[in-house]
Amino acid sequence: MRLGADHVLVRVPATSANLGPGFDAMGLALGLYDEIEVQLVASDEVRVDVAGEGAGEVPGGADHLVVRALQHTLELAGAPLTGVHLRCTNRIPHGRGLGSSAAAVVSGIVAARGLLADPQALDARTMLGVATEFEGHPDNAAPALRGGATLAWSGADGPRAVDLEVDPRIRATVLVPDVRLATSRARGVLPGHVPHADAAFTAGRAALLVEALARRPELLLDATEDRLHQEYRAGVMAGTAELVRSLRAAGLAATVSGAGPTVLVLTTADAGPELESALRDLLGDPRGGAGWHVGHPAIDTSGTTCRSLPHE
8 A cells, every 4th residue: 555645734622422321331431632633754753742731741753652553554554654754742631530541542543644645444343443453442433423313333243333313402511630540450359249129220211312412401310320330430530430420419411431430420501500509519610610620612523534645
């Protein structure tokens, strides 16, 4: 496979996985973006410059997650990577349950596709499959790639995803804490088995969530109730668990975002006063406080985008 471009700019959204009962399956793309600029160079040099989240922390060379995903995808397409200069402008918080690692992987995959002379050689299912290889499950990768809300699963023929309808009245709010939590730690506290009644309850709520997202947002409080993972994780994110409980007691559909510790709240536009009142009571200020930062990102509908840039 030949390369058709040598300089691309990728924009990838943050994502919130699970949405309560949709554990490892449902996800939502949010209007908070990392931008990744990839320029191929004639030498074998790999240089990574990072601004924003992760600056000075993430690897600065071939071990960087975007570079690894880019290289793997180009090799899969028969166009091995030589040298590359990578510039990352990161706005998605790291270690907070907003899909930062999935965003890095997906941006590398989409950049590789944008560099190919025939981008159609990498179709949507192939890209989701590569992302799932890196991530282990497709719940964040699917909405990052496709935008909107998605339902993803892995079967005998690999990972797949479908889009879920989202009522235009629905609004997202994220409460991002100062502290981080490694996904491996959040997963490590989950039990190997759960009571059958809890599994059945959560399956029913996940089905209800599809209807609530699409047509009946007034059902979001019930539809986001979970008995499969959130309470088991409460011990490693006590502040998150308490905030979720308090918001739900106030009638707001709050969940743990991904593996946490960010809190996602799904409301409708007319519920703004109730949300503001609850945040003022719980945090002291509806804009954030007590170690929490409040954001109101749009629901992203474009997914990851890529465009060619002129050669420098």
